Amino acid sequence: MRKRAEHIDQTHQRIVEAAVHLHGTVGPAATTIAGIAEQAGVTRLTVYRHFPDEVALYLACSSHWMAQRVPPDPDAWAQITDPARRLRAGLADLYRFYRQGAAMLTLGERDKHALPQPIQEEVDRIDRHYRDVLVEPFTGSCTRGQRRRLRALVGHAVSFGTWRSLCLQHGLSDREAVEAMATLALETATGPSSAPPPHPATQPGP
DSSP: OOHHOOOOOOOHHHHHHHHHHHHHOOOGGOHHHHHHHHHTSSHHHHHHHOOOOOHHHHHHHHHHHHHTTTTOHHHHTTTSHHHHHHHHHHHHHHHHHHHHTTTHHHHHHHTTGGHHHHHHHHHHHHHHHHHHHHHHGGGOOOOOHHHHHHHHHHHHOOOOOHIIIIIIIIIOOOOHHHHHHHHHHHHHHHHHOOOOOGGGGSOOOO
16 A cells, blocks of 8 residues: 555656646647656556646646745745835845746746636736735825836736846846836835826827
8 A cells, every 4th residue: 555655646746747847848838638648657547637637737836846946935025114125125036036937937928828717817816916015015105196006017027027028138137127126116106196197299189
């Protein structure tokens, strides 16, 4: 019984590792159950026995991949009471994580449309949580208009796609990207209390 349980655990682990490998090389959209089975050296039926649906498989892959990294820690950010310090610390933590996991995260972002709906919703929920933790200390000193724009800007700043554009595509260092996003956010938090009027060129004609 013990040997059988160990064999089942080893098979389970091989399937997870095969799925993680394929997600990180060809991307989630091109990863198939047949491909996972071939990579793991098992049958498709064995994969389905261990993971009856895509959500269970994706959750296992994500947990395995994350266990090999130091994830962002929004609980630690929340201990910082100064709004500017919290913002910079949170973005620095996120951007460190994004750089370390850039290859996998790039494919995940590219193929997000192919992920099961619950997984897509969880990714969005996590990003919103990052945003809310970083915006929270500003809320007492901002007007409604400032808060609305700050939430939008910080929501943009915490996105992997924003980091990828700034750092991978346009060559900023993580520190430079943090400072650029923090500067914009701080200016938004202390700027005009209402939205500026539209530029004359964008106003409708008579």
